[in-house]
Structure formats: structure tokens, C-alpha cells
Amino acid sequence: MASKKSQESQRSGAEIVHGAQECYDHSLKLLEELGFPRGVLPLKDLEECGLVRETGFVWMKQKAPYEHFFVETNTLVRYDVEVTAYVEKGKMKKMSGVKSKQLLLWVPIVEMSVEGEKMHFKTPMGIGRSFPITSFMDEEEKEKHLVEVKG
Numbered sequence: 001m002a003s004k005k006s007q008e009s010q011r012s013g014a015e016i017v018h019g020a021q022e023c024y025d026h027s028l029k030l031l032e033e034l035g036f037p038r039g040v041l042p043l044k045d046l047e048e049c050g051l052v053r054e055t056g057f058v059w060m061k062q063k064a065p066y067e068h069f070f071v072e073t074n075t076l077v078r079y080d081v082e083v084t085a086y087v088e089k090g091k092m093k094k095m096s097g098v099k100s101k102q103l104l105l106w107v108p109i110v111e112m113s114v115e116g117e118k119m120h121f122k123t124p125m126g127i128g129r130s131f132p133i134t135s136f137m138d139e140e141e142k143e144k145h146l147v148e149v150k151g
């Protein structure tokens with residue numbers, strides 16, 4: 001019961017969006033606002049998204065868990081039915097619902113951040129990995145990024 005009440009207080013005052021297309025559009029807009037590439041959270045069949053601007057708490061609910069293979073990083077990532085985080089410009093902290101397969105184990109990802117040309121990911125043990133930010137960009141973003149870098 002306490003966790004239900006705590007969950008409700010976390011979501012108090014939230015902007016909530018329902019429906020696959022509306023959630024998809026909302027999540028892309030939020031990722032852009034925060035400075036993240038569009039492809040870093042490739043969630044499918046979203047049903048609900050929420051953002052509490054006052055605290056930075058966000059959540060995204062999808063119909064079923066989803067696994068995505070990031071070809072450029074050679075990494076398999078699992079997204080639970082609900083993914084949550086506290087967000088600020090360039091950073092997502094206290095993440096839940098995201099795991100990366102490392103060797104034979106699923107390792108939780110609790111933080112990700114953008115610094116310059118790199119995306120950094122951290123586990124609960126504080127161990128992390130970094131990849132080029134372009135590994136998580138869609139083709140349109142990559143083209144725009146190349147123009148900005150060269151220009």
C-alpha cells in the first residue's frame with residue numbers, strides 16, 4: 001500500500017499523455033528537450049507517458065516488455081512494461097525498467113547522460129560504458145549532426 005501511495009505522490013501534478021502516437025510524439029519531444037538522441041529509448045506500443053516538470057520524474061508504459069538490439073554498440077537492451085527516471089538536461093537518473101545484456105547477465109541501467117559526443121551508461125555498482133552519441137541517432141539526426149560538426 002505504501003508503494004502505491006508513494007507512486008501517486010511521485011506523479012502528482014504530472015502532464016500525462018495516452019495513446020501510442022501521442023506518447024511517441026511526446027517522448028521524442030522530451031528526448032530532444034533533454035539533449036538525447038531520438039533512438040536511445042526505442043519503446044514500442046506506448047500506452048501512457050507522464051512528466052512531472054517540478055521534480056523531473058518521467059514514466060513511459062508500453063503494452064509488453066521490449067528488447068532492442070543496438071547494432072552500432074553490439075548491445076541488447078530490455079525495456080520493461082514501465083520505464084521511469086528523473087530527468088534533467090543531458091541526464092536521466094534513478095532509472096528503472098532498463099537492462100542491458102552483458103555476457104550472460106541482464107544488468108540494470110540506472111543512469112545515462114550525454115557529454116559532448118558521448119553517451120554514458122551506469123549500473124547500480126557505478127560501473128559504466130560509453131558509446132558515440134551517433135550510435136543512438138536516427139538517420140535524420142545523423143545527417144544534421146554531421147552538418148553541425150563540419151560546419
